[in-house]
Amino acid sequence: MTDASITAGGAEPQPSDHATPPMDSPAGHHAPGRPRHLAMHFDNIDQQRESMTLGMWTFLATEVMFFGGLFTALTVYRSLYHEAFRAGSEELKWYLGAINTAVLLTSSLTVALAVHDSVEGKQSSLIRNLAITAVLGSVFLVIKGYEYFIDYREGLVPVLAWHPEKPLADPMHTQLYMVIYFSMTGLHATHMVIGLGLFLWLLHRARRGDFTGPNGNNTAVEVVGLYWHFVDVVWIFLFPLLYLIR
Amino acid sequence: MSEHPVQHPAAHHEPVDHADQHGEQVRTLWVIYFWLMGLLVLTVVTAHWLNLGWFNIVIALAIAVTKAAMVVWIFMHVKYSGKLVWVFATAAFVWLGIMLIFTIADYSSRDRIPRGDQANTIPSEVRSADEGVQAELHP
Numbered sequence: 610m611t612d613a614s615i616t617a618g619g620a621e622p623q624p625s626d627h628a629t630p631p632m633d634s635p636a637g638h639h640a641p642g643r644p645r646h647l648a649m650h651f652d653n654i655d656q657q658r659e660s661m662t663l664g665m666w667t668f669l670a671t672e673v674m675f676f677g678g679l680f681t682a683l684t685v686y687r688s689l690y691h692e693a694f695r696a697g698s699e700e701l702k703w704y705l706g707a708i709n710t711a712v713l714l715t716s717s718l719t720v721a722l723a724v725h726d727s728v729e730g731k732q733s734s735l736i737r738n739l740a741i742t743a744v745l746g747s748v749f750l751v752i753k754g755y756e757y758f759i760d761y762r763e764g765l766v767p768v769l770a771w772h773p774e775k776p777l778a779d780p781m782h783t784q785l786y787m788v789i790y791f792s793m794t795g796l797h798a799t800h801m802v803i804g805l806g807l808f809l810w811l812l813h814r815a816r817r818g819d820f821t822g823p824n825g826n827n828t829a830v831e832v833v834g835l836y837w838h839f840v841d842v843v844w845i846f847l848f849p850l851l852y853l854i855r
Numbered sequence: 856m857s858e859h860p861v862q863h864p865a866a867h868h869e870p871v872d873h874a875d876q877h878g879e880q881v882r883t884l885w886v887i888y889f890w891l892m893g894l895l896v897l898t899v900v901t902a903h904w905l906n907l908g909w910f911n912i913v914i915a916l917a918i919a920v921t922k923a924a925m926v927v928w929i930f931m932h933v934k935y936s937g938k939l940v941w942v943f944a945t946a947a948f949v950w951l952g953i954m955l956i957f958t959i960a961d962y963s964s965r966d967r968i969p970r971g972d973q974a975n976t977i978p979s980e981v982r983s984a985d986e987g988v989q990a991e992l993h994p
Contacts (some may be wrong), residue, residue, distance in 0.1 A: 659937055666940055670947035677951040682960050688962065707899050711892065720887040721930045725881060830934075838931045842923045849915035853902035 621754055646826035658828055664769050665832045669839050676843050679793050683850060686789065695714035697786030700765055700773070706852040709749050710844060716745035717841040724834045727820045727827035735830070736815050740789040742837070753798055757791075766791070770809055780825040797847060800840045807833045887929045894918050 642652060651657040687694045723738035742818045763773035767784040777783050810834055814820065898918040902911055928934050933944050 639931055655866075659940070662936060662940055663943060663960070666947075670943060670950075673859040673951050674954075677954055680951075685957060685958060685962055686961075702904070703899070707895065710895050714888065715924060716889075716893045716897065717930055718884060721884045722881065724932075731856075833992040835931055838926050842926050844925070845922045846919050848899055849902070849919050853898065853911075853915050855902060855906075855911055 624748060629754055639792055644826075645824050646828075654826075657833075659831055661828050662835070665835045669835065672839060676793075676796070678847065679789065679796070680850070683789050683793070684780075686785060687854065689783065690779065693777070693779035693782035694786045695854055696775075696777055696779070697765075697783040697790070699854065700760075700763070700775070701790070701852050702756060702759065703852040705752055706848050707753050710848045712745050712749045712752070713841050713844050716742050716749070719745065720754070720834045720837045724827070724831050727815075727825075727830040730817060730825065732815065732819045732821040735821060736812065739808055739812045739815055739830075744803060744804045746808065750798060750801055753794065753801075760787075792852065797840065797843055800843070803832075804837050804840055807836065883929060887925050889924060891922055892923050 614672050647657055651660065677778055692842065719738045719742045723735055726732075726738060728736035760766055761770050763774065765787055767787050771784065773780070773783075811820075811830060814829065818828055819825060883987055898915055900920075901907075901914050903909065907914070925943060931944075
């Protein structure tokens with residue numbers, strides 16, 4: 610069973626790590642018997658992996674707060690101007706939002722499979738899943754861009770193009786809704802663009818064998834994967850709150 | 856470098872207690888994926904073809920929380936990570952909850968403050984302090 614051999618190898622970091630602190634060695638973390646990808650300030654690879662995971666989660670906690678402010682604004686204004694927000698929500702194309710949710714959920718699956726491949730050392734499957742993720746991320750952005758174009762054409766963009774065809778009972782606060790809509794989806798799309806760049810970088814490194822080779826270290830795949838799943842979680846809340854308010 | 860499906864000492868390094876989870880993990884990922892898609896269909900159907908008034912938003916949010924929990928717990932490996940990761944992940948959402956609950960409590964209780972003459976609702980010591988500041992600023 611391949612799992613067993615891999616984990617057995619992995620669960621046993623270089624035995625001499627504790628005996629000789631890396632700082633003593635003139636060659637630093639490239640000392641013989643020490644994996645190249647183990648940074649000098651870590652005792653072993655498990656410690657390094659857990660620190661990186663924790664660091665990513667710390668960043669994601671700040672991201673929760675970042676988006677949280679906007680979610681709070683949406684909640685408050687939605688309760689204050691419910692009818693105006695409902696009118697704005699009805700102008701959006703809910704089916705495009707639903708398709709995009711499906712695209713993003715599928716990309717989350719391919720990321721999870723890619724992380725699994727990187728742990729198992731399956732290079733070709735890893736490359737395929739990373740590539741599918743990048744394609745799905747692009748599809749999301751294209752659909753989102755098309756949606757923005759429709760909003761522009763229908764005069765639903767405050768300041769730039771505001772001339773809704775349907776008469777609105779409270780146009781001022783429907784504009785407020787559209788501002789929150791563009792802020793939240795725009796911030797989310799920015800995260801998608803950054804994520805897309807990260808996946809192209811991972812793809813390049815995966816092709817080079819950085820994650821699956823004999824000296825491979827898959828931590829980068831795991832950490833970027835966490836980021837992508839988080840962006841997915843944000844959209845999981847954005848979709849019902851923005852598109853399905855009735 | 857070519858593929859090396861087996862035998863990389865120190866290259867792959869799952870912590871010991873998750874050793875035998877990988878075989879069935881792929882199946883778990885697919886099961887979670889189909890649940891997520893099913894819940895997506897459910898949330899669209901309930902929002903559009905069921906008219907339950909305010910209860911619609913409760914259903915939509917309950918489904919969203921369920922989906923997010925599945926992604927965080929399984930896809931983001933919190934289930935398989937150490938306690939410290941679990942604490943950090945939970946803390947983020949707890950603080951978000953504090954912000955939302957306190958803000959909602961504020962806005963939903965503003966009507967209960969007695970209205971009337973604006974000045975009378977400000978405690979007298981605050982008002983006199985403010986008058987002192989105003990007198991200094993605009994003598």
